Amino acid sequence: KQEVTQIPAALSVPEGENLVLNCSFTDSAIYNLQWFRQDPGKGLTSLLLIQSSQREQTSGRLNASLDKSSGRSTLYIAASQPGDSATYLCAVGGDKLSFGAGTTVTVRA
Amino acid sequence: NAGVTQTPKFQVLKTGQSMTLQCAQDMNHEYMSWYRQDPGMGLRLIHYSVGAGITDQGEVPNGYNVSRSTTEDFPLRLLSAAPSQTSVYFCASVSPGQGGYEQYFGPGTRLTVT
Numbered sequence: 001k002q003e004v005t006q007i008p009a010a011l012s013v014p015e016g017e018n019l020v021l022n023c024s025f026t027d028s029a030i031y032n033l034q035w036f037r038q039d040p041g042k043g044l045t046s047l048l049l050i051q052s053s054q055r056e057q058t059s060g061r062l063n064a065s066l067d068k069s070s071g072r073s074t075l076y077i078a079a080s081q082p083g084d085s086a087t088y089l090c091a092v093g094g095d096k097l098s099f100g101a102g103t104t105v106t107v108r109a
Numbered sequence: 110n111a112g113v114t115q116t117p118k119f120q121v122l123k124t125g126q127s128m129t130l131q132c133a134q135d136m137n138h139e140y141m142s143w144y145r146q147d148p149g150m151g152l153r154l155i156h157y158s159v160g161a162g163i164t165d166q167g168e169v170p171n172g173y174n175v176s177r178s179t180t181e182d183f184p185l186r187l188l189s190a191a192p193s194q195t196s197v198y199f200c201a202s203v204s205p206g207q208g209g210y211e212q213y214f215g216p217g218t219r220l221t222v223t
Contacts, residue, residue, distance in 0.1 A: 004151060032209035043199060044152075044214040051209045089151065094210045095140045095159070095203050096167065099151030 002027045006090055006100035014108050019077040021103045023090030028068045031094030035064050035075050038087045038102070047088075048075070080107045111135050113202050113215035121221045122190040130185040130218050132200030140203035140210070141183040145169065145196040146217075152199060158183055190222045 003026040013019060023033075032051045036044040048057045048064045050073070056065045061078040077084055087104045091097040116131045134141065139160045144152040144167075154167030156175040164175050172194060174186040187194060200215040 034209075034212060036214075043216040046211060046213070049209050049211050091152070091212075095205065096142065096154055096157055097144075097152070097212060099144075099153070101149060101151045 002030075002092060002098040004090060004092055004098050004100040006088075006103050008103060009101065010104045010106075012106040012108060013080055015080060015082060017080055019075075019080050019084070019105060019107075021075040021077075021088050021090075021105070023073040023075070023100055025071045025073075025092045025098070028071050030068065030092045033064075033066055033073050033090065033092045034097065035062075035073075036089040036091065038089060044089065080105075082107045082109045113200055113213050115198075115200050115215035115218050117218060118216065119219045121223065122187070123223055124190060124192060126190050127186070127188050128190065130187075130198055130200075130220075132183045132185065132215060133181050134202040134213070135181065136202055136204065136213070137180060138202040138204055138213075139180065140205065141177070142167070142201045142203065142212075143173070143175065143183070143185045144199045144201065146199060147196050155185065155198075192222045194220065195222045196220060
């Protein structure tokens with residue numbers, strides 16, 4: 001059974017600081033890894049999708065890396081803004097996903 | 110495109126009542142899934158479908174039924190609601206392709222069972 005862990009569970013940083021969010025998974029036989037953002041009381045918004053054959057994906061201030069052999073992914077958010085405050089979820093799999101519990105980020109103005 | 114829509118947004122049930130959570134997508138995706146999200150936990154897969162007429166169980170299927178008569182709709186039925194089913198329910202539609210299996214989620218249904 002795939003186990004997905006996200007550390008830390010919560011993070012508070014001043015505006016402008018870079019964010020580093022970690023995700024680890026136990027079974028490296030995955031098709032892809034997807035990072036989501038969830039605002040309070042809302043649904044999930046897809047941020048980045050990394051195929052198992054890829055090492056990283058970038059979108060604007062966001063960069064996600066994947067090391068399948070070690071079962072790790074890292075989401076970097078450069079120059080954080082208060083609007084980045086949200087819960088970030090990591091999910092692995094393919095047509096079916098296994099999720100971590102998320103990292104709740106607060107960016108202080 | 111509306112994407113993935115879910116109704117209702119909120120629902121309160123009494124123990125033993127039944128109800129159906131509706132999910133629809135307009136992206137012509139074959140794959141659809143239902144997840145539940147509980148505080149402090151990641152989303153967990155309840156049921157999924159790889160096309161009309163084909164469904165299968167996920168990690169936490171007990172107490173839930175699904176059917177898939179059309180590509181667009183994937184309703185989730187609670188036959189006899191229990192307080193343990195108090196949760197937020199998300200429906201997802203999956204787009205398989207060369208870029209991987211990208212999942213699109215609906216806005217969720219917040220269910221409280223008293």
